[in-house]
Amino acid sequence: MGLGIGLGYVIKSILALGVIIFAANYSLKYLNTFMTKKGKAIRIIERTVVNKSSSICIVEIAGTYYVMSFTDTRNEILRELTESEKETVIKTQETTETSENMQKKPVFSEGKSVSFFKQLQSRYQSLYEKRK
Template structure:
């Protein structure tokens, strides 16, 4: 019985070592796979249903509102300069850089309201399409 217990313990320890080695190896290899200068960035993604989502995507310094479904991905519209400014300011506010002043908080609230209104508009658009 003692021989079987030591075999099980050795197997468990070996399995843990293999899992840790694989984890660190994949993390190391991932550093070579990630591109430093990404041209396409998903800024925010909001699910609409199980199979669809709305996203704000930055492609070469231009912001787009896109819909993603299982079968199609569409650019719904290009965001205006004002909307782009609201989004970039809300991104900067999410970064921990110290206390936010009142003006930045109001800008962030406006950006969230803008995104929510866009989401409700396109959500109703998808419901009408069904």
């Protein structure tokens, strides 16, 4: 008889722990949207991992492109890209974006449902931008 009562408490405790973990995870994800602000002056264009603790990136800082090295202990600018290299990077980035957009096909064949989901997406994006 004592075993049945104790088992009930264990099950209730496990369920309560699950609810607490779910609530904590959801609230942290929600709060993360306020904490991370996307900068408009600094963008990482491309990143290549060299090993587990370092990488080389092409970074745009206020319209100027740099090749930078990122490690656990140090970040440094290796060199500034020339105008011809900058144009090559921009063209490569544009072709990558257009090829990604062409691969994304609408899930629904009906035009009404696609336009409906586009409207929802634009509303969500506008609400997301207002929260920033």
